[in-house]
Amino acid sequence: MTQNVQELPTNAESINARERDQRWVPPGHDGWKINVDAAFSEKDLGVAWGFVVRDDHSRAVLAGAGRIAVVSDALCAEAHACIEALMVAANQGMQHVMVETDSQILVKALQTDEFDRAQGGVLFREAKFLMATMFSSASVVHVHRSCNSVAH
Numbered sequence: 810m811t812q813n814v815q816e817l818p819t820n821a822e823s824i825n826a827r828e829r830d831q832r833w834v835p836p837g838h839d840g841w842k843i844n845v846d847a848a849f850s851e852k853d854l855g856v857a858w859g860f861v862v863r864d865d866h867s868r869a870v871l872a873g874a875g876r877i878a879v880v881s882d883a884l885c886a887e888a889h890a891c892i893e894a895l896m897v898a899a900n901q902g903m904q905h906v907m908v909e910t911d912s913q914i915l916v917k918a919l920q921t922d923e924f925d926r927a928q929g930g931v932l933f934r935e936a937k938f939l940m941a942t943m944f945s946s947a948s949v950v951h952v953h954r955s956c957n958s959v960a961h
Contacts, residue, residue, distance in 0.1 A: 833952075835867045840905045843894045844952075847886035856880045858890035862898055873897055881928055887912045888932035891919070891949070895936060899943035908940075908949040916951045 836842045847858040855878060862871035873893055880886050891908055898906050910916060918924035918933040925934055940947035 833867075835863065835865050836905070836907055838865050840865055840907065841870075841898060841903045843898060843906055843908045845887065845890040845894050845908060845910050847883070847890040849880065849883035849886040854879045854881070856886040856889065858886060858893065860890055860894035860897075862894070862903070871897060871901065884912065884914055884918070885929040885932055887915045888918070888929050888936060891915065891936050892932065892939065895939040895943065895947075899939060904945040906940075906944050906947050908947070909952045910949065911952060913951050916949050919949045 833842075833844075841862050841864060843860055843862050845858070845860045847856055849856050855876065857874070857876050859874040860872065861869050863869050875893065877886070877889055880889065887910060891910065894908065895906070908919075914924075918927075918929075919936055919940070924930060927933075940949070
């Protein structure tokens, strides 16, 4: 007798599978989505960062990347990427932006004042200032890494 047994995924496994299956969704009409990411090396404290701006037809219209020689931690690296992207978008006259990042802590740092006095506080305050003064509407949201891969 042959038996076919399939193990059902645990709750955590099914949540992880759903997160992996998430897809990037375009912004609304006249909106721009900015995906940002950074890679931090603890060994030499170096950073590589990047961003991609896409329109409501999912077309990449702007992109940028760079390196920073010394940064204190990964969160500051993510903040640098966000600031660079916001400055470029503002210089292009974009008015309705949504920043997407796979860093939940960066989202919290930019949505609250909880991290304003932290090591990277000046960076968080700068990003919040840019969002408040350079755009008609600006927000920052967390997305799963699979939705942010274009910025890697």
